[in-house]
Amino acid sequence: MSGPEIIPFDWQRIWLGDAPPLFMLEIVFRTSVIFIWLLFLLRLTGKRGLAQLSALELVIVIALGSAAGDPLFYPEVPLLHAMLALALVVGLQRVLSHLVMRSERVETFIEGLPVELVREGVFSAGGLERTNLNREELFERLRSQGVMQLGEVRRAYFEQDGNLTVFSHDREPPPGLPVVPPWDLEKPLVLDPDTPQQGMVACLDCGRVERVSGLLGACACGGEDGWTVAVVDPLAGPRGV
CATH class of the missing domain: 3.30.240.20 (bsu07140 like domains)
Structure with a gap:
């Protein structure tokens, strides 16, 4: 069974999709939860696979790759949603990097100890x-x-x-x-x-x-x-x- 017909250059679909504007707030929640969850999982798995990437940097690479990939070829993924997710990932990275420099406890939680x-x-x-x-x-x-x-x-x-x-x-x-x-x-x-x-x-x-x-x-x-x-x-x- 085929889906609905896709109209090329449908600007409503390209930029906003069919989701209501409040869905933007859900993206903020989803991105924050996945970001923190990835960071937590990487801390549990240890440092042996990180090589010269810190846990925070590896989370950024994974999160940016995931957020940037889908809107390239999935027509149902609006660009604004992906752009918001990417901006949130970068923003979270900047906030956490600042906290790491200011707080030894935050640095220990994110980076671990020798x-x-x-x-x-x-x-x-x-x-x-x-x-x-x-x-x-x-x-x-x-x-x-x-x-x-x-x-x-x-x-x-x-x-x-x-x-x-x-x-x-x-x-x-x-x-x-x-x-x-x-x-x-x-x-x-x-x-x-x-x-x-x-x-x-x-x-x-x-x-x-x-x-x-x-x-x-x-x-x-x-x-x-x-x-x-x-x-x-x-x-x-x-x-x-």
Whole structure:
């Protein structure tokens, strides 16, 4: 069943459509609700997919794209309605940007906070879970910054824009859990807990390094992956300090 006949250059339909003027107020409500809802959903999904876009900027891109797309080829979408929605999106962005600069609470709600992932070669408790990163993804980001083992890392922070900031030791670092080569290609050797060990070992769960002389005990983190040899240079072979 076909719809009503479309009359070309029907200025009433092009600019206002068949909706009553009060529908303009509904557009204000709809745009505001969707804008806030998108921002809330993006804050729930975390920052890992934002790359260098902030949550607010990504909402603007999505909202502008949606509002600008439909009136280009849907004859039943009046231009004034789309123009109002676009203006509201930009206006909301300007208001929120101003509030972000003026209020730390608003900035924290919209942009989130940096999350510490590594402290002195050991994973920070809960850091990976809060950022929706897994261990392999963190290792990949560390390798991209030239890190070969966790002992090199004094601090690693997952920033508000989704980037990873790493502070490394200036001089020769202590041994740590190797991240090179990628574990998918070559996983570190898991030490036999029933065989006495000598030297520095690293927990495969949290990266904690301990000196052992005898049988291996459980790590304080409670992990079950066991221990491997702590290394200074994984590419040169394991060597403790």
